[in-house]
Amino acid sequence: xxxxxxxxLLLPSALLAAETGEKLFQTHxxxxxxxxxxxxxxxxxxxxxxxxxxxxxxxxxxxxxxIPGTQMPATRMTAEESAQLVRFVRSLxxxxxxAVPGDRANGEKLFWSKGNCGQCHTVGARGxxxxxxxxxxxxxxxxxxxxxxxxxxxxxxxENFASYRKLIYMPDNYLRVHAVTQDGKEITGERVDExxxxxxxxxxxxxxxxxxxxxLRELRxxxxxxxxxxxxxxxxxxxxQDVIAWLASLQGAL
Amino acid sequence: MKPIRILCACAxxxxxxxLWAQVPYERILNAASxxxxxxxxxxxxxxxRYSALKQIDRTNVSRLKLAWIYQTNDLNQFETTPLVADxxxxxxxxxxxxxxxxxxxxxxxxxxxxxxxxxxxxCCGQVNRGLAILNNTxxxxxxxxxxxxxxxxxxxxxxxTVVADYKTGYSITVAPLALDDKIIxxxxxxxxxxxxxxxxxxxxxxxxxxRFWTVPGPGEAGHETWAGDSWKQGSATTWVTGVYDPTLHxxxxxxxxxxxxxxxxxxxGDDLYADSVVALDAATGKLKWHFQFTPHDTHDWDSTQxxxxxxxxxxxxxxKLVVVANRNGFLYVLDRQSGEFLTGKPFAKETWAKELDDxxxxxxxxxMDPKPEGLVAYPGVHGGTNWFSQSYSPDTHLMYVAMREEGxxxxxxxxxxxxxxxxxxxxxxGLPGVEPSGAIEALDPSTAEKKWEFPLHSPPWAGVLSTAxxxxxxxxxxxxxxxxxxxxxxxLWDFQAGAPVQGNPISYQFEGKQYIAxxxxxxxxxxxxx
Numbered sequence: 001x002x003x004x005x006x007x008x009l010l011l012p013s014a015l016l017a018a019e020t021g022e023k024l025f026q027t028h029x030x031x032x033x034x035x036x037x038x039x040x041x042x043x044x045x046x047x048x049x050x051x052x053x054x055x056x057x058x059x060x061x062x063x064x065x066x067i068p069g070t071q072m073p074a075t076r077m078t079a080e081e082s083a084q085l086v087r088f089v090r091s092l093x094x095x096x097x098x099a100v101p102g103d104r105a106n107g108e109k110l111f112w113s114k115g116n117c118g119q120c121h122t123v124g125a126r127g128x129x130x131x132x133x134x135x136x137x138x139x140x141x142x143x144x145x146x147x148x149x150x151x152x153x154x155x156x157x158x159e160n161f162a163s164y165r166k167l168i169y170m171p172d173n174y175l176r177v178h179a180v181t182q183d184g185k186e187i188t189g190e191r192v193d194e195x196x197x198x199x200x201x202x203x204x205x206x207x208x209x210x211x212x213x214x215x216l217r218e219l220r221x222x223x224x225x226x227x228x229x230x231x232x233x234x235x236x237x238x239x240x241q242d243v244i245a246w247l248a249s250l251q252g253a254l
Numbered sequence: 255m256k257p258i259r260i261l262c263a264c265a266x267x268x269x270x271x272x273l274w275a276q277v278p279y280e281r282i283l284n285a286a287s288x289x290x291x292x293x294x295x296x297x298x299x300x301x302x303r304y305s306a307l308k309q310i311d312r313t314n315v316s317r318l319k320l321a322w323i324y325q326t327n328d329l330n331q332f333e334t335t336p337l338v339a340d341x342x343x344x345x346x347x348x349x350x351x352x353x354x355x356x357x358x359x360x361x362x363x364x365x366x367x368x369x370x371x372x373x374x375x376x377c378c379g380q381v382n383r384g385l386a387i388l389n390n391t392x393x394x395x396x397x398x399x400x401x402x403x404x405x406x407x408x409x410x411x412x413x414x415t416v417v418a419d420y421k422t423g424y425s426i427t428v429a430p431l432a433l434d435d436k437i438i439x440x441x442x443x444x445x446x447x448x449x450x451x452x453x454x455x456x457x458x459x460x461x462x463x464x465r466f467w468t469v470p471g472p473g474e475a476g477h478e479t480w481a482g483d484s485w486k487q488g489s490a491t492t493w494v495t496g497v498y499d500p501t502l503h504x505x506x507x508x509x510x511x512x513x514x515x516x517x518x519x520x521x522x523g524d525d526l527y528a529d530s531v532v533a534l535d536a537a538t539g540k541l542k543w544h545f546q547f548t549p550h551d552t553h554d555w556d557s558t559q560x561x562x563x564x565x566x567x568x569x570x571x572x573x574k575l576v577v578v579a580n581r582n583g584f585l586y587v588l589d590r591q592s593g594e595f596l597t598g599k600p601f602a603k604e605t606w607a608k609e610l611d612d613x614x615x616x617x618x619x620x621x622m623d624p625k626p627e628g629l630v631a632y633p634g635v636h637g638g639t640n641w642f643s644q645s646y647s648p649d650t651h652l653m654y655v656a657m658r659e660e661g662x663x664x665x666x667x668x669x670x671x672x673x674x675x676x677x678x679x680x681x682x683x684g685l686p687g688v689e690p691s692g693a694i695e696a697l698d699p700s701t702a703e704k705k706w707e708f709p710l711h712s713p714p715w716a717g718v719l720s721t722a723x724x725x726x727x728x729x730x731x732x733x734x735x736x737x738x739x740x741x742x743x744x745x746l747w748d749f750q751a752g753a754p755v756q757g758n759p760i761s762y763q764f765e766g767k768q769y770i771a772x773x774x775x776x777x778x779x780x781x782x783x784x
Contacts, residue, residue: 027626027665028681073683078669078676173689195732196711197748223687 020081021088028075029089037092039142041071041156046092051139051251059086070140100143102238102245110243115231123250130190130204131228132174136252146244150235153228176225177201179211180218191221277339277387279434283500289722290763292338295384295429296643297719297760300563301497303645304720305761309768310783311723315737315747321769321782322360326351328380331756332773335384335429335643337392338762343771344387344406345778346429349380350396352404357764360780364409370397375674376425377445383495383641384429386437388457393437395426401439401455415460417441423448423674429495431505433536436463440492444510444556447487447677452496452507452532454539464539468492468509468527476526476544484521487671489513490528494558494641499574499590504542505534506563506576506590510556516624516666516680517552524549529557531576533593543593548582549615552623553606553664554635554678555582562646562653566700568596577699579644579655581637584610585702599702601695602638602657606631624664624680634662634690635682636713643717643758645726650740652696652705654726658713660690694718694728694738706743716772717758727770729755735772735779751779 026035032042039045052067053059060082066074077085111117112126120131127134137146148155157174175191179201189203199219201209204227213219235243277293285291285298289306296303310318326332330348336355337344342363343355349370354363370380374397386393391412392404398420403412417439418424423446431438436454444450450468455461469488470476480488489512496507512521512528527541529548534541547557561578568575568587576590583604587596595614607616622631636658645654662682669679684690692710697703716729725746726738735755736748753775761770769782 027628028683071686075683076676076678076681171689194711195750196709196730196734196736197745 021084021086021091024077024081024085025088028085032071034142037089040145041141043140044142045089048093050089050093056083056086056090059089100245100248102241102243104242104246104249106239107242107244107246110235110239111246114239115234115243120228129202129206134247134250136250138248138250139252141247143244143248146247147240150231150240150243152230152232153226154224157224157226174226176222176227178218178220178222179209179216181211182215182217184217276390278389279432281339282388282432290338291340292336292760292762293387294337295335295386295431295495296497296560299498299500301560301644301646302562302648302720303560303643303717303758304647304722305768306722307761307763307768308722308724309763310721310725310761310770312725312739312746314783315723315725317783318737318747318749318770318781319784320749321780323780324353324355324360324362324778326776328776330380332776332778333381333383333427333757334773334778335758336760336771336778337385337387338760338764338771339387341764342406343762344385344392346382346385346394348382349374350382350394350398352385352392352394352409354406354409357762366394366404366409366411368394368396368402371420374398374420374425375423375446375676376427376442377676381427382429383427386430386432388432388437391457393430393432393439393457395428395430395439397425397427399424399426399441401426401430401437401453401460403457403460413460415455415462417453418448421674422446423677426493428493431495431498432457433498433505436536438496438505438507440494440496440507440558442491442493442510444489444491444493444513445515445676445678446674447489447513447671448491449486449488450490450492450509450528452492452505452534452539454536466532466534466539466541468530468532470526479523479526481520481522487513487677488521488525488528490525490530491556492558493556494560497561497563498536499563502574502591503536504590505536506531506561507534508556508558508561508578510558511551511554514669514671514677514679515552515554516664516678516682517668518550518623520668520679522550525551529555529582531557531561531578531588533590545586545588545593545595545614547580547584547586547614551582552666553582553631553633553662554682555580555633555637556641557581558641559639560643562644562699563590564646564699566651568700575699577646577653579639579653579657579697581633581639582606582616583633583638584616585653585655585697586614587699587702588614597702600638601655601697601702601704603632603659603661604638605661624666626666628663628665628683630661630663630685632661633658634660634684635664636660636662640715642715642756643719645718645720646699647720647722647726647740649722649724650696650720651699652720652740653699654718654720654728654740655695655697656710656714656716656718656728657693657695657707658690659692660713661685661688694726694743696726696740696743708738708743708745714755716755719759719761719770721761723768727759727761727772729757729759729772729774731755733774735774735781749779749781751775751777753777
């Protein structure tokens with residue numbers, strides 16, 4: 001009897017909490033993780049197990065501090081709000097979305113052969129370093145985002161979410177730069193690191209350069225540019241689906 | 255005064271070093287006459303953060319080398335401003351420790367360890383920004399809101415006074431300010447619904463001499479600027495060291511944001527004396543005047559930046575000025591006798607105010623309060639500048655400011671206050687795809703005009719020091735410690751410290767040589783000429 005009364009008394013506040021959790025999710029999380037947590041620029045959260053958050057405390061810690069080296073920012077909220085948001089995120093996994101359709105094995109084959117994606121991208125121990133590492137891309141990006149990235153590589157260049165991270169130590173974005181040395185040598189490639197006085201660049205042939213900025217005549221930053229070609233017309237519709245299915249299955253070491 | 259200085263000089267010559275500090279008030283008052291020491295947080299009572307030493311100058315700074323490093327044992331940011339007196343350096347360490355270091359080697363002479371309770375709340379890191387010294391006593395304010403007196407010779411605890419109950423959200427990170435017989439100490443906790451104050455304690459006994467509430471209570475002037483009971487959680491904290499005019503006997507201290515940070519609806523009105531500078535009688539703590547920079551702030555733009563007291567010509571006549579570059583993006587020039595607004599201009603990107611009116615009040619852009627769905631504003635939550643030091647050089651007559659350019663999306667929510675818990679009523683996010691930046695700027699304090707700027711890769715968290723060698727020293731998040739030409743802004747020297755620089759530089763002289771000291775990561779780095 002006591003239990004039933006307690007349950008009745010708790011019910012409205014429990015419902016209210018669920019509502020608040022969803023509201024917080026739509027404000028802070030949905031822009032990247034999708035309105036139902038299905039993933040997008042951010043990871044698919046509608047899974048039974050979140051690889052980086054085995055328990056609620058770990059999930060609350062990720063919300064509070066973000067994930068360094070990724071686009072996941074820190075979000076400040078009260079302990080109560082955080083608990084409500086954690087409960088809501090956990091509830092997303094109860095209606096787990098179906099696996100991405102497509103022939104994964106064929107997708108993997110196409111990635112390394114016809115697509116020649118490994119020239120620039122790493123998966124596990126294999127591939128190049130020019131583009132972003134894709135070893136755990138399936139844990140970080142939703143399938144719709146992956147499709148857009150393959151067809152329109154410049155639609156969303158991995159970018160910086162530097163706010164409320166006091167320690168901006170290395171850039172976490174992907175930036176094409178073009179440098180001209182005082183003696184006229186030109187280097188185009190990816191910025192590896194930069195500070196006020198120096199810049200480190202990896203060129204498209206995988207050579208590493210380190211300059212003091214006063215050694216450069218010109219330093220251009222090509223915001224929004226990518227060296228990756230569009231794969232529109234390269235893959236058939238089915239092939240594209242197979243590649244996406246394989247990429248979505250890449251969960252990394254975690 | 256004179257006998258003391260002669261005694262110090264002789265003893266230093268005879269003993270080599272480590273006389274142990276005897277720092278009477280007169281030495282701090284006349285800090286300009288002994289540039290080899292660093293006796294108070296900003297180097298002098300006027301807040302200059304300037305060194306009259308000129309051994310290291312434009313022509314030789316490129317040869318500056320690391321002399322020694324001291325490292326803490328704590329992962330929190332190391333933000334102390336060291337004090338240097340009579341051959342010994344005195345530092346605080348996170349969270350609330352202190353140490354005396356041998357200037358010849360960097361080796362500790364004593365270490366004081368304070369256990370901080372595990373349930374202390376600090377919004378932004380368990381940090382401490384430095385000590386105060388008076389006679390042979392050091393003053394350390396702790397994260398759990400106590401003020402401690404330590405024997406400068408041994409680190410032995412002399413007394414321990416409770417400033418506030420940390421369980422209600424109070425904490426202290428500020429370096430205290432020592433006057434003739436009083437220790438002035440501020441507090442933090444502006445994200446936890448506290449009511450702000452500034453305190454003075456008897457330097458000998460630790461007994462409180464006065465308290466100035468930065469949020470006026472019922473019946474006091476300014477109380478009407480808070481709706482209902484909102485004043486009780488009004489914040490207006492005092493977490494960065496202020497300055498002192500010994501002639502006017504006034505203390506000038508900046509105050510923090512009103513609470514809750516982002517939801518202004520619960521505290522309709524100007525919310526005095528949040529985001530202000532208050533001028534207080536040093537003997538009594540009575541308010542002489544106030545100037546509010548950001549009335550009814552909803553963007554967490556604390557005005558705790560250390561103000562600078564400058565005597566300069568303003569529009570042709572000599573004026574006693576107080577000048578400060580504020581977190582809200584504007585540089586302000588006020589008369590420090592009356593608080594009258596003289597001039598002000600943006601020194602950082604700002605999108606919230608059209609201009610300042612004739613009284614210095616911002617003419618607001620429409621609709622710039624945080625919204626549930628988010629609102630983008632510049633400066634962002636961390637401001638056009640933040641807690642770290644600004645500097646004034648009496649040689650160049652310029653002010654130097656580490657400027658931040660970083661926008662924020664501000665979210666408003668409603669929050670219920672509960673004792674000791676975070677009470678911000680909203681949140682913040684960065685702007686995707688925008689790489690924030692910063693600069694060291696030189697500003698003319700009599701016109702608020704910018705003279706030069708040196709761009710930084712990201713928005714800084716470190717202060718600046720200017721020197722009679724014609725240099726400005728500063729630091730960057732990516733680990734660069736650097737020297738600029740104070741006249742042109744041209745970079746002359748830089749050093750990679752390997753961790754973000756988040757402190758304020760100082761300079762001192764030891765055994766005839768000038769040194770520069772600054773923290774980065776967990777290290778205090780000391781530089782000198784070979």
